[in-house]
Each structure stands twice: as C-alpha cells, then as structure tokens.
Amino acid sequence: MRLKSFHAKTMSEAMKLVRQTLGDDAIIVATREEEGGGVRVTAAVEEDDHATAQARLQAARPVEPEIDVGEAVAEALHRHGVPASLAEVLVDAAAGLDTEDPTLALGAALDSVFTFNPLPDARGGGGKTLVLVGPPGGGKTLTVAxxxxxxVLKNRTVGVITTDTVRAGGVDQLAAFMRILKVKLISVDDPDALHGAIAVNQGCDLVLVDTAGRNPFDESEMDDLRAMLAAAESEPIMVLPAGLDALEAADTGQAFKALGARRMLLTRLDMARRFGSMLVTAQRTRLSFCDGSVSARVAEGLTPLNPVALARLMMPGQEKTAPARAVRPSGPKAKTMSSPSSRTLP
Known part of the structure; x- marks a missing residue:
C-alpha cells in the first residue's frame, strides 16, 4: 500500500491531482480542510496498481523521437549528392552546435563554409546595373523578368536591356514580359550599343541586362561576353540552374568567375531534388549565393538566399515545432560559428 497526501484549493482540484498521480484505482483514506484555506486529501493505492497506473500515464503522453542532429544533416547531404570531403566539413560544423533543430544546424554549418550576398533592393538614386550571365538554357531571361x-512591385523604376538577339524568340519572350510590366525593352547587338543603352537608363533605380547564353568552354564566345561586360562596366551575376553534374557546374562557375562574377543566382530550385552541385560550385569558386528561383511564374518565386533559407530548401519539413534555442558551439568539436547574416558581403 502506498499513501500520498494532496493539497489543493478545492476538493475537485485535489481529486484531479489524485487521479493524475495515482490513477483511477486510488482509494481516498482521509480528507480535511486546512486552517490556511484549501483542502488536503490522503489517498492510497496498492504498489502494483500504482505501477500499472504510472505505465498508463506514460503511455498516454506523446513521446517526441530524439533527433541526432549530426546524423540528420549527414543524411540530407548524402541525399543531395554532396561529396564526402565537403559533407564531412559541414557535418562536423553542425555536430558542434547546441541546437536540436537539424535545419538550424545545417544553416549554421552552411554559414561557416559559404558566403551569402543577396541582390540589392533597387532604391531611388539610380546607377545600379546588373548583368546576368551564364550557360545557355540556364534561365537568365526569366530571371530578368x-x-x-x-x-516594379516595389514602385522602383527599372530599365531592361537584352543582348540576346541571335537566339530564336529570345527578344520576343522578354518583350512580352516587359509589355505586361509596362517597362521599355532595349535590344542591342554590340558593346558600344550596350554602353549607350545603359547611359540612356542611368536615371532608373535598377538596370537589368540579359545576355545571350555562352558556352563557358568556348574561348571565342567568352571573349565576346568579356567585351560586353567591359562596355557595361557593371557586376556580372552568374545564373546557374540547379540539378547539374557537380563537377560540370563547378567548371562552369570557374569560367564565369574569370569574367568578374562574384555572385551566383540559382534557378530551377523547384524542379531539382539534389543541390549538391550548387554547394560544390560555391566551394570551388568562392562565389557567393545571392538569390534563388523556386517557381516558373514571373510574379513569384525569386527569393534572397541566406543560410537558413538554403537549409530549408535542402531539408523541407525538418524544423522542430518548439521554439528554437540559440545556436551555440558546444562539445569537443565546438567551433566559432557566425550568425546567418554575419558572413554576408558588404
């Protein structure tokens, strides 16, 4: 027999405590009113009955499965085809963090290895020109749109220029988008014309230049693009589709980095299921992630990338429902980790 006393403000509250602790088989031995207010109930239960009641209570409570954060991150990286050498670096970084959320752990690990530099928000003052470059079929025209x-949705003035005058339908496709947005499109064929078109749009908050897709391994095509970039005197943004072979993607990135690209914009994130090529490219070229396209619709699906946003794309549905704790290094593998925004470039 096991006895236990319970104190509560009312008898109903005391009886509730008895049932919660000892179960429905408990026997009320005594009750009395306390001098300071409230009631005290003494209940008893046989030891075997108590053990059975406790077992029932434990079974009724939902048990959250324990998550091995390092294992979850390793599994995600393997699923995305990340090479073992890079995966080991990221898993070590994630395993040394004080968090039970695999997505936050992967985000912090990505932040420790890569840089993130989203494209600027076009604001008044003019003078910002972005030239989109990349291999054929990478999604540059849709990205410009x-x-x-x-x-336009942010009430900024924008000028759009295309040098893609050879590809069948290239100008027509972009022109159709610009008519909907009520933005004037200028088509140019050579570096001098491009320089003049940018000068015409110098009063716009943002000037976008869509270039023809170039074979990164064809020297003559890359020389033509180099001449266009010299005339533009602006930062080239490499547009790279997700889902490519990792080594091919990295070689492509190296070729466009040689032309001055510092950032890469990722497309087809909604169609690809393995993002390992993106991580390999960023690691080998040291290009920064900027924005990503997650939809084929013009009005949506282009989002700034940061470490946690990229981790969510790689581990959909992995976030814990409980409020996430701060991510802090811990354990023998602890390393100094930056916050998701601390490694963005100026």
Whole structure:
C-alpha cells in the first residue's frame, strides 16, 4: 500500500491531482480542510496498481523521437549528392552546435563554409546595373523578368536591356514580359550599343541586362561576353540552374568567375531534388549565393538566399515545432560559428 497526501484549493482540484498521480484505482483514506484555506486529501493505492497506473500515464503522453542532429544533416547531404570531403566539413560544423533543430544546424554549418550576398533592393538614386550571365538554357531571361517584376512591385523604376538577339524568340519572350510590366525593352547587338543603352537608363533605380547564353568552354564566345561586360562596366551575376553534374557546374562557375562574377543566382530550385552541385560550385569558386528561383511564374518565386533559407530548401519539413534555442558551439568539436547574416558581403 502506498499513501500520498494532496493539497489543493478545492476538493475537485485535489481529486484531479489524485487521479493524475495515482490513477483511477486510488482509494481516498482521509480528507480535511486546512486552517490556511484549501483542502488536503490522503489517498492510497496498492504498489502494483500504482505501477500499472504510472505505465498508463506514460503511455498516454506523446513521446517526441530524439533527433541526432549530426546524423540528420549527414543524411540530407548524402541525399543531395554532396561529396564526402565537403559533407564531412559541414557535418562536423553542425555536430558542434547546441541546437536540436537539424535545419538550424545545417544553416549554421552552411554559414561557416559559404558566403551569402543577396541582390540589392533597387532604391531611388539610380546607377545600379546588373548583368546576368551564364550557360545557355540556364534561365537568365526569366530571371530578368522576375527581377524587373520585383522592382516594379516595389514602385522602383527599372530599365531592361537584352543582348540576346541571335537566339530564336529570345527578344520576343522578354518583350512580352516587359509589355505586361509596362517597362521599355532595349535590344542591342554590340558593346558600344550596350554602353549607350545603359547611359540612356542611368536615371532608373535598377538596370537589368540579359545576355545571350555562352558556352563557358568556348574561348571565342567568352571573349565576346568579356567585351560586353567591359562596355557595361557593371557586376556580372552568374545564373546557374540547379540539378547539374557537380563537377560540370563547378567548371562552369570557374569560367564565369574569370569574367568578374562574384555572385551566383540559382534557378530551377523547384524542379531539382539534389543541390549538391550548387554547394560544390560555391566551394570551388568562392562565389557567393545571392538569390534563388523556386517557381516558373514571373510574379513569384525569386527569393534572397541566406543560410537558413538554403537549409530549408535542402531539408523541407525538418524544423522542430518548439521554439528554437540559440545556436551555440558546444562539445569537443565546438567551433566559432557566425550568425546567418554575419558572413554576408558588404
């Protein structure tokens, strides 16, 4: 027999405590009113009955499965085809963090290895020109339309220029988008014309230049693009589709980095299921992640990338429902980790 006393403000509250602790088999031995207010109930239960009651209570409570953060991150990296050498670095970084959220752990690990530099928000004052470059079929034209739509929706003035005058339908496709946005499109064929078109749009908050897709391994095509970039005197943004072979993507990134690219914009994130090529490219080229396209629709699907946003794309549905604790290094593998915004470039 096991006896236990319970104190509560009312008899009903005391009886509730008895049932919660000893179960429905408990026997009320005594009750009395306390001098300071409230009631005290003494209940008894056989030891075997108590053990059974406790077992029932434990079974009724939902048990959250324990998550091995390092194992979850390793599994995600393997699923995305990340090479073992890079995966080991990221897993070590994630395993040394004080968090039970695999997504936050992967985000902090990505932040420790890569840089994130989203494209600027077009603001008044003019003078910001972005030239989109990349291999054929990478999604540059659609990305220009998305960037223009984003600027228009924020009431920014935007100028759009295309040098893609050879590809069948290239100009027509972009022109159709610009008519909807009520943005004037200028088509140019050579570096001098490009320089003049940018000068014409110098009063706009943002100027976007869509270039023809170039074979990164064809020297003559890259020389033509180099001449266009010299005339533009602006930062080239490499547009890279997700889902490529990792080594091919890295070689492509190296070729466009040689032309001055510092950031890469990722497309087809909604269609690819393995993002290992993006991580390999960023690691080998030291290009920064900027924005990503997650939809084929012009009015949506282009989002600034940061470590946690990229981790969520790689581990959908992995966030814990409880409020996430601060991510802090711990354990023998602890390393100094920066916050998701601390490694962004100026």
């Amino acid at each position: 998305k960037l223009a739509a984003r600027a």
